[in-house]
Amino acid sequence: MRDARFLSLEGGEGAGKSTQARALAAALAARGIDAVVTREPGGSEGAEAIRALLMQGEATRWSAQSEALLFAAARADHVEKVIRPALAAGQWVLCDRYIDSTRAYQGVAGGVDDAAILALHAFGSGGLLPDRTFWLALPEELGATRAATRDGVAADRFARRGRDFHAAVADAFSRFAAAEPQRFHRIDATLPPEAVTQAMLDALADWLP
């Protein structure tokens, strides 16, 4: 059996991560690779329950510290119940957001120390990191417009935050990509959807049949 791989898709709002996760899974299936598509926060029953707590209500409902704890708890359940079992069964896992979202949103943009976030991740999820992370990069204004068109008045607690917050998130991903060039691949999310999927496939060429 081919080695199972764990991939995450990251980026700001409206970058097309969920669409691209599905498109990439279909492209992998065409190459004989069975991939599970999942998302955070959520992806398991317990984590989806925590997602509802995180996404609904006033922006001030949770502090960045409380959010970091809730995301870590949701992730611990997701890793235990879904991600590790799939990898153990030889399936690839494509996760729409993962630990780098916590490092960007609660860490860089929210002011929580990166070391604290990584310590929670070590405790909750054994520190499991993706083998490769695709950063779907989009100019912040474009992402905000796309997300507003998609979500309308139903925008969640995070999408409703101001420009400075989202600019800090974008800056965070760019810093992570520079710090970990082996794991992070920057993908230009302004390209047409098929070209975005192809760029991810190109970045996986060394693992594909």
Ligand code: TMP
């Ligand atoms: P999404 O499902 O539309 O991507 O929304 C998830 C929101 O939650 C998004 O605004 C980013 C935010 N988020 C965090 O702040 N920290 C995290 O660890 C994760 C996974 C998501």
